[in-house]
Amino acid sequence: MSATAPADHGSGHPHGVDEGKRDFLKLVTGAAAAIGVGAIAWPLIDSMNPSADVLALSSVEVDLTPIPAGQGITVAWRGKPVFVRHRTEKEIKEAEDVKLSALIEPQADADRVKPGHAQWIVVIGICTHLGCIPLGNKPTDPRGDWGGWFCPCHGSQYDTSGRVRHGPAPLNLYLPPYAFESDTKIKIG
Amino acid sequence: MAGLNKSDFKNPVVNWIDTRLPLFTLMNKEYAVFPTPRNFNYLWNFGALASVALVLMIVTGIFLAMNYTPDGSMAFDSVERIMRDVNYGWLLRYAHANGASMFFLVVYVHIFRGLYYGSYKTPRELLWMLGVVILLLMMATAFMGYVLPWGQMSFWGATVITNLFSAFPVVGNAIVTWLWGGFAVGDPTLHRFFSLHYLLPFVIFAVVFLHVIALHITGSNNPLGIDVKSPQDTLPFHPYYTIKDSVGLCVFFLVWSFFIFFEPNFFANPDNYIPANPLQTPSEIVPEWYLLPFYAILRSVPNKLGGVLMMFGSILVLFVIPWLDTSPVRSAKFRPIWRALFWVLVASTIALGFVGAHRPEGWWVVLGRVATTYYFLHFLVLMPIVGKLERPLPLPESISRPVISRGGGPLPGGAPAKPMEKP
Numbered sequence: 263m264s265a266t267a268p269a270d271h272g273s274g275h276p277h278g279v280d281e282g283k284r285d286f287l288k289l290v291t292g293a294a295a296a297i298g299v300g301a302i303a304w305p306l307i308d309s310m311n312p313s314a315d316v317l318a319l320s321s322v323e324v325d326l327t328p329i330p331a332g333q334g335i336t337v338a339w340r341g342k343p344v345f346v347r348h349r350t351e352k353e354i355k356e357a358e359d360v361k362l363s364a365l366i367e368p369q370a371d372a373d374r375v376k377p378g379h380a381q382w383i384v385v386i387g388i389c390t391h392l393g394c395i396p397l398g399n400k401p402t403d404p405r406g407d408w409g410g411w412f413c414p415c416h417g418s419q420y421d422t423s424g425r426v427r428h429g430p431a432p433l434n435l436y437l438p439p440y441a442f443e444s445d446t447k448i449k450i451g
Numbered sequence: 452m453a454g455l456n457k458s459d460f461k462n463p464v465v466n467w468i469d470t471r472l473p474l475f476t477l478m479n480k481e482y483a484v485f486p487t488p489r490n491f492n493y494l495w496n497f498g499a500l501a502s503v504a505l506v507l508m509i510v511t512g513i514f515l516a517m518n519y520t521p522d523g524s525m526a527f528d529s530v531e532r533i534m535r536d537v538n539y540g541w542l543l544r545y546a547h548a549n550g551a552s553m554f555f556l557v558v559y560v561h562i563f564r565g566l567y568y569g570s571y572k573t574p575r576e577l578l579w580m581l582g583v584v585i586l587l588l589m590m591a592t593a594f595m596g597y598v599l600p601w602g603q604m605s606f607w608g609a610t611v612i613t614n615l616f617s618a619f620p621v622v623g624n625a626i627v628t629w630l631w632g633g634f635a636v637g638d639p640t641l642h643r644f645f646s647l648h649y650l651l652p653f654v655i656f657a658v659v660f661l662h663v664i665a666l667h668i669t670g671s672n673n674p675l676g677i678d679v680k681s682p683q684d685t686l687p688f689h690p691y692y693t694i695k696d697s698v699g700l701c702v703f704f705l706v707w708s709f710f711i712f713f714e715p716n717f718f719a720n721p722d723n724y725i726p727a728n729p730l731q732t733p734s735e736i737v738p739e740w741y742l743l744p745f746y747a748i749l750r751s752v753p754n755k756l757g758g759v760l761m762m763f764g765s766i767l768v769l770f771v772i773p774w775l776d777t778s779p780v781r782s783a784k785f786r787p788i789w790r791a792l793f794w795v796l797v798a799s800t801i802a803l804g805f806v807g808a809h810r811p812e813g814w815w816v817v818l819g820r821v822a823t824t825y826y827f828l829h830f831l832v833l834m835p836i837v838g839k840l841e842r843p844l845p846l847p848e849s850i851s852r853p854v855i856s857r858g859g860g861p862l863p864g865g866a867p868a869k870p871m872e873k874p
Contacts, residue, residue: 305538308539309518309537313532313536314537315532316536
């Protein structure tokens with residue numbers, strides 16, 4: 263029931279204190295408390311990560327047949343716009359013939375399309391500068407001096423391979439993971 | 452006169468801050484060297500346990516609110532999404548739902564501890580009354596939280612409890628319509644309950660803060676109920692009671708974890724996994740266990756308004772017990788008659804809990820009425836009378852004397868003028 267403290271408790275300096283043992287106990291207690299707090303904190307933090315139903319929406323299939331050459335469409339994937347563009351022969355040639363040394367972020371066109379499907383360029387339609395959506399899918403849109411996309415926010419310009427050719431954007435448009443399920447259908451994600 | 456705080460801290464950064472904003476001095480004074488009666492038993496853990504429960508309820512609640520939708524058509528599904536899709540959502544919800552029961556459990560022990568050891572008596576009247584305010588706020592918060600999953604029990608619990616106010620003459624129905632924001636419990640009710648359920652815990656936190664300030668002005672009561680007379684009677688709060696509270700906290704977490712991980716729906720009602728249906732009442736409406744005694748009092752009175760008044764009165768009477776109790780002796784340890792009556796009160800309250808869980812039929816009605824009668828008799832009649840008539844046992848001279856004589860220490864007892872602690 264009530265505490266039966268020895269008489270020298272509270273005097274501050276009891277006799278025969280094993281300092282090493284006391285330090286060890288403090289470290290072990292502190293470590294156990296830290297692990298406990300971490301174990302409680304982690305579920306709270308992880309609950310803010312994408313949930314299972316959000317992750318379940320992480321792939322989308324796109325039918326390519328309605329897209330005429332020279333035009334692109336925008337599809338939503340994970341809440342982000344993805345440009346799927348049907349390039350003309352001229353646009354493909356322009357993209358392939360560029361000297362890599364002329365690029366801000368050098369990357370060959372062949373590395374940005376799937377082999378055998380060079381007429382299809384699929385990029386995430388978010389300007390790598392500050393996140394606006396560039397214009398250029400429709401032939402009537404401004405496409406910039408390189409015929410790809412033009413960002414209305416700060417004037418960044420991309421070529422027909424989605425590579426940045428004029429700043430302020432520092433990087434090429436990102437490529438989403440995707441695969442051709444048939445010649446006329448892709449699956450993004 | 453305004454002036455800088457003279458800080459004793461050696462660390463220059465701490466000292467610089469402490470000189471201008473004496474938080475470190477304050478924490479050291481109130482939680483480290485704070486002189487605390489040396490004879491606490493484990494019942495003195497429960498205030499600390501309750502504050503830990505409050506903090507964990509707020510923390511889990513904030514994260515649950517990130518995933519909850521307070522809309523009549525989406526609330527139930529959003530809770531199911533928390534259970535199935537949100538990372539660790541099941542853990543957050545089970546910790547929060549069982550946490551309400553754990554919070555009430557430790558608070559009820561805390562309250563009965565105060566009743567047994569006379570912690571409500573002078574000079575701690577205001578401290579006690581702030582505690583009763585916290586209890587009322589907790590009940591309101593818990594009730595509104597129970598409505599949020601928007602299952603059958605949520606819906607019909609909300610209907611029954613809000614309808615209590617219809618018992619008041621003339622304005623009753625207008626009040627109920629106002630509470631609902633419509634002509635039945637519905638979407639507006641759910642929205643406002645969510646808003647208030649998020650607000651009230653912070654109000655509780657503020658009142659707990661006042662409760663703790665008041666405690667640190669009067670100092671803690673103790674199992675003997677006698678005042679601290681000398682430094683010999685006390686121990687510094689740290690490390691003695693930080694450690695003792697930590698031991699209790701570990702046990703508390705074990706109990707809480709047992710329910711979360713092994714019996715997560717022990718306190719829950721299966722009807723609440725059926726989405727709210729305004730056209731059908733479940734066959735049995737039972738509140739959560741921590742509200743059952745009050746529910747039993749409500750049903751024991753055969754008059755609608757009378758039942759409501761008695762139910763509210765059963766808590767409001769706690770506000771005035773510092774003045775109803777006429778005995779100058781705090782601890783029931785030295786009051787043989789009162790100690791026996793305390794256990795009758797405990798038995799009555801538990802009996803009321805069982806009565807509240809059963810249909811009001813047959814013997815349950817009789818038991819409910821007997822227990823309700825005793826509950827009020829205890830506070831309103833026996834408390835003033837027994838205090839005057841009872842002959843208490845002799846009180847010990849000081850806290851340290853019986854402790855030391857039992858501990859067998861060689862220290863000379865009864866020397867309160869000779870402080871043991873070196874300056």
